[in-house]
Amino acid sequence: MxxxxxxxxxxxxxxxxxxxxxWIGDDDVQAVASVLKGDLITCGPSVEALEKKLCEVTGAKYAVAVCNGTAALHCACIAAGLGEGDEVITTPLTFAASANCAVYVGATPVFADVNPKTYNIDPASIEAHITPKTKAVVAVDFTGQAVEHDRIREICDKHGLKLIIDAAHAIGTKYKGKPEGSIGDMTCFSFHPVKTVTAGEGGAITTNDPELYRRLRLASQHGIVRHPEEFVEKNPEGIWYYEMQELGYNYRMTDFQAALLISQLNKxxxxxxxxxxxxxxxxxxxxxxxxxxxxxxxxxxxxxxxxxxxxxxxxxxxxxxxxxxxxxxxxxxxxxxxxxxxxxxxxxxxxxxxxxxxxxxxxxxxxxxxxxxxxxxxxxxxxxxxxxxxxxxxxxxxx
Ligand SMILES: Cc1ncc(COP(=O)(O)O)c(C=O)c1O
Structure with a gap:
């Protein structure tokens, strides 16, 4: 012995x-340095380029980059319209943020059990925990493995629930050939350094729904809109005018983080x-x-x-x-x-x-x-x- x-x-x-x-290579360092030497290190074109890249990688129609995966989950709960008195079903075998996001908006997390072999949330247990107060499911692709999307989707459709996928572990994973990010109503990613690709800290939400996309942008950017066609005020005084329409947060990602993440996604x-x-x-x-x-x-x-x-x-x-x-x-x-x-x-x-x-x-x-x-x-x-x-x-x- x-x-x-x-x-x-x-x-x-x-x-x-x-x-x-x-894994940070010279290409990543160069991508960050070139943004740092430029004019805009936040609110610049790299974030937009990243969102486009995330759509390509995930097959989703829309992506919103944010400062971390927790913020992504918080925005998803806001966009889903969750609040006081609502119940959100999730797994206990996850990082606390998957449940905390419900608490942030005043909702109550309800824990469903997991499959003993895959360790992912068990669809039968989701169904067993549904009450008239249930409004959403936060299903976590634990360790990177896709959840049982078809069965969970069926349950969500039957009971009128929003399906939020916590894919913090799962960028690059596919379910029946479809990449994570294009399957749930909203999918949240984390780009913390231990994750498959990193922005230092970072997150994103993807969706195919234009209304959810609009709400996600509001939630993550102070509830502010900048395009005149979206204004409630029809005769703004000047071009400086922007409009805060809802209570939102500053969950922006910087441009140098976005550049790092684009470079990482290339790998x-x-x-x-x-x-x-x-x-x-x-x-x-x-x-x-x-x-x-x-x-x-x-x-x-x-x-x-x-x-x-x-x-x-x-x-x-x-x-x-x-x-x-x-x-x-x-x-x-x-x-x-x-x-x-x-x-x-x-x-x-x-x-x-x-x-x-x-x-x-x-x-x-x-x-x-x-x-x-x-x-x-x-x-x-x-x-x-x-x-x-x-x-x-x-x-x-x-x-
Ligand atoms: C399953 C899961 N959800 C959410 C998060 C939160 O992501 P972040 O650390 O980027 O806020 C993590 C991070 O570890 C996670 O593992």
Whole structure:
């Protein structure tokens, strides 16, 4: 039995690698620098060019770039007309923002359980949680895998619900050949540095609906319109006039971030390809291990995976998840856990949510951790990660 690094053995590698990291090339640096040296570093032409590019990549008719994925979700809830007394169904196995966006507008998040194999929101559980107050579903493409769009769409249509897709993890993913971004009523993206493409911080909402697009622009830009044909005032005093029509926010993205994101999107296919190669290598390495459960995918999803999650089969291990996690860290492979069920947090506990609401999600949470997955990983990094998982699993194996 190989001695674990946590017990004084030699780690599988000398330098630590982390669960995710950005790829910034000279092309990205040049794209940013050229905007910084120009006249307009915000409210300039790069944001418009980015929105056009996002439409090309996602197949959506409209895109609104914003300052982060959380702002994108907030704008989507505003545009959907959600407010006090409304209920919004989402998953607990996500970053808090997927539920917080409902709270921002005074609505109530309701948590549906997840599929035990794919970890994505379970359409049957969505349906079971619908009440007369339900107005929308925020379905998260968890780890990058597309949700069961057809079934969720059917449920939303049957009950008159808006479908907001939280695709923070899923740029580049396709469902039945259609890219994420063109399927839900609105789709929200995040461009945080651990995501597949980055703007430093950034987000966007895509939609095919011109009215939702209009509302998304208002929500993200102070509720202000600038084109005379949209004015309520029919005889403005001069060309300086613009009009605030609703209460909105300043959620603008800067032009240098937009330029960075355009440059990153030019590499999306390359990033997707490498992520898929690494996912395949991990799946192959772990598929016959008793101690590890591999996340399954629906056949309709052609996934650009953001996260690779290993789920420990704790019946076959004599350690806890925390001990396995610390052992990985000592081997210089730094995992992370995605995510603590959202309603377990004190904020939600204080609102009255109780543990036990979503037993499948809670059970999955107990055994999961995300291991390194990013396109800059070389084959040795991938081999080291696999070696660390196998070494620790063998050490703690229990029959
Ligand atoms: C599923 C999900 N939704 C929303 C967000 C929020 O995105 P941002 O960090 O860009 O605000 C994240 C970010 O981690 C996320 O993972």
């Amino acid at each position: 190989e001695k674990l690094a946590i017990h004084g053995g030699t780690p599988v590698r000398k330098e630590k690698i982390y669960y995710g990291r950005q 999306l296919d390359m990033f997707s390809k490498r992520r898929k190669e690494i996912v395949n290598a991990y799946n192959e390495a772990f598929k016959d291990m008793e101690e590890i459960i591999v996340q399954e995918e629906i056949p309709e999803s052609d996934t650009t995976r953001h996260l690779y999650i290993i789920r420990l089969n704790l019946d076959k291990l004599s350690c806890t998840r925390a001990e396995f996690f610390q052992a990985m860290s000592a081997e210089n492979i730094q995992p992370q856990v995605h995510y603590v069920p959202v309603y377990w947090f004190p904020f939600y506990e204080k609102m009255g949510y109780k543990r036990g609401l979503c037993p499948v999600a809670e059970d999955i949470y107990k055994g999961i951790m995300s291991i390194p997955l990013y396109p800059m990983m070389n084959d040795q990094d991938v081999a080291d990660t696999i070696a660390a998982v196998k070494k620790i699993a063998a050490y703690y194996h229990k029959d």
